[in-house]
Amino acid sequence: xxxxxxxxxxxxxxxxxxxxxxxxxxxxxxxxxxxxxxxxxxxxxxxxxxxxxxxxxxxxxxxxxxxxxxxxxxxxxxxxxxxxxxxxxxxxxxxxxxxxxxxxxxxxxxxxxxxxxxxxxxxxxxxxxxxxxxxxxxxxxxxxxxxxxxxxxxxxxxxxxxxxxxxxxxxxxxxxxxxxxxxxxxxxxx
Numbered sequence: 001x002x003x004x005x006x007x008x009x010x011x012x013x014x015x016x017x018x019x020x021x022x023x024x025x026x027x028x029x030x031x032x033x034x035x036x037x038x039x040x041x042x043x044x045x046x047x048x049x050x051x052x053x054x055x056x057x058x059x060x061x062x063x064x065x066x067x068x069x070x071x072x073x074x075x076x077x078x079x080x081x082x083x084x085x086x087x088x089x090x091x092x093x094x095x096x097x098x099x100x101x102x103x104x105x106x107x108x109x110x111x112x113x114x115x116x117x118x119x120x121x122x123x124x125x126x127x128x129x130x131x132x133x134x135x136x137x138x139x140x141x142x143x144x145x146x147x148x149x150x151x152x153x154x155x156x157x158x159x160x161x162x163x164x165x166x167x168x169x170x171x172x173x174x175x176x177x178x179x180x181x182x183x184x185x186x187x188x189x190x
Contacts, residue, residue: 004076006041007069007136013044021045024176025052032127033118035110037064037134046132055130059117063110067103067136070096103140107133108168115162131160145170 013021025048034053036046038060050056071094072080080087084094111131118129135152142149142158147170152158159171 004074005069005072005080007066007073008039009073010039010041012040017041018044018048021048022052025049027176028053028130030128031055031130032122033059033114033129034132035059035061035064035114035129036132037066037137038062039066039134042066042132042134046130049130049132058132059114061110061114063106064131064133064137065106066134067140068096068098069136070094070098072097100140100144103137104144107137107141111160111162111168112166115166133157141168142170148173 021044024045028049031053032055034046034050034055036043036058042064043058043060046058047056050058072084075083077088084092086092087094114129114131118127121127135156138152138157139149141160145168147158152173156173156175158173161169161171163169
C-alpha cells in the first residue's frame, strides 16, 4: 500500500481499521472524557473506543483536525518529490500548506478547553481525557514543545499534560497496538 498524505481528506476506516480500533479500545486504560477530530477516520475510532469503555458522548472539536497539507493531499511521497523536488528533504512546504503556528495555536486551545471540560464533568480530582486526533497535529505540537518526535504509527500517540495555568507539556510516545498499516481506505479517488 502506498502511503498518501491525507490532510483533510475525510476517509472512512476499512474493516481492518475498525478491528484495530477495537483492539486499541481493549488495550487502553481508563479515562473520563473523550474528544475527537471530525474526520471519519478519527471520529469512528473514538466512537468505537467510547462504546467499549462506556464513556461519552464523543465530543467533536474541529480544532483537532489534521494538518491541511494543501496541494499534497492525496499524493504519495514519490509524487511530491517529483512535483516539488527537494521540498521534503529541506522541510519546505508549498503554498496552501497550513503553518505550524496555526496548528499549534488551534490544538493548544483545543487541549486546554477539553481539559477544562473534562475537569468540570469529572468526579475525580485528576481526570483523564482521551483525544483522538492525527499524527500531523501530534508531531507539530510535540515539536513546538521541544519534545523528541519519532514517526507515529497508526493508533500511536503520546501523553500531553495540561497544567492548571494552561501550560502544556508533552509526555511519552505510546503505541497502543504496535506498528500497523492499512487502517483506512486508499485515497486513489482524491
